[in-house]
Amino acid sequence: MTFTQQLRETNQDLFEMIFHHPFVEGIGRGDIAKEAVMHYVKADFEYLNAFMKIYAIAMSKSDTRSDIAFFHEQVGFTLHSETGPHMNLCDYIGVSYKELQGHPLPPTADHYVKHMMYHAYTGSLGEIYAALLPCPWTYLEIGKVLMEKYKPQANHPFYRWITFYADSGIEALTETLCKRLDACAEEASEAEKNRMRDAFRKSCQLELCFWEMSLTCETWPAGNIGVTAP
Numbered sequence: 001m002t003f004t005q006q007l008r009e010t011n012q013d014l015f016e017m018i019f020h021h022p023f024v025e026g027i028g029r030g031d032i033a034k035e036a037v038m039h040y041v042k043a044d045f046e047y048l049n050a051f052m053k054i055y056a057i058a059m060s061k062s063d064t065r066s067d068i069a070f071f072h073e074q075v076g077f078t079l080h081s082e083t084g085p086h087m088n089l090c091d092y093i094g095v096s097y098k099e100l101q102g103h104p105l106p107p108t109a110d111h112y113v114k115h116m117m118y119h120a121y122t123g124s125l126g127e128i129y130a131a132l133l134p135c136p137w138t139y140l141e142i143g144k145v146l147m148e149k150y151k152p153q154a155n156h157p158f159y160r161w162i163t164f165y166a167d168s169g170i171e172a173l174t175e176t177l178c179k180r181l182d183a184c185a186e187e188a189s190e191a192e193k194n195r196m197r198d199a200f201r202k203s204c205q206l207e208l209c210f211w212e213m214s215l216t217c218e219t220w221p222a223g224n225i226g227v228t229a230p
């Protein structure tokens with residue numbers, strides 16, 4: 001079994017909890033509360049900005065053109081393609097995308113971003129891959145589970161969202177990250193592999209927490225006064 005197959009198996013509990021989270025099932029049924037979707041898009045827009053910055057840090061730690069090209073392509077993909085699912089959600093709630101941009105991150109999303117930043121600034125490329133991987137991997141599987149369970153047609157309110165994540169583009173990204181992480185793990189000490197395992201599991205935990213944050217419209221206990229987006 002490869003290192004990433006082991007990671008997937010060890011984190012089956014969290015993947016299952018994500019598939020059954022009420023927000024995710026609400027996307028599948030097409031009836032999730034609009035306030036929750038609004039909260040999600042606000043946080044996710046800033047989350048994806050942070051994700052691109054992490055790709056840039058990873059690029060600065062790359063030794064090969066192939067790694068540099070990979071991160072460059074991924075920034076382009078996030079910038080130009082991942083706006084598609086967000087636009088789908090904006091249409092559902094009837095709010096312009098612009099209005100949902102530039103908001104400070106709620107505590108959970110802030111934590112998730114800083115967790116990835118920690119590994120990006122202090123860790124090896126392998127550790128960064130491990131922290132990033134649950135992002136496409138959980139969404140790819142959510143997309144596939146929802147396709148299978150709800151068999152959405154073009155008139156489903158989240159057809160574009162579900163088909164985007166169930167698609168070959170996200171599958172290819174997940175496979176590339178897996179291959180690169182597996183190659184890093186081959187060279188890594190046991191201590192380094194444990195850091196990768198920890199980074200991966202915490203990102204899975206935080207993926208689940210991100211859905212809960214959106215569902216409950218989580219905010220900072222004393223408001224956001226004076227706080228700006230990262």
Ligand SMILES: Cc1ncc(CO)c(N)n1
Nearest residue numbers: 044047135136139207210
């Ligand atoms: C929090 C989060 N995880 C994963 C993805 C998929 O890119 C996303 N858009 N947001």
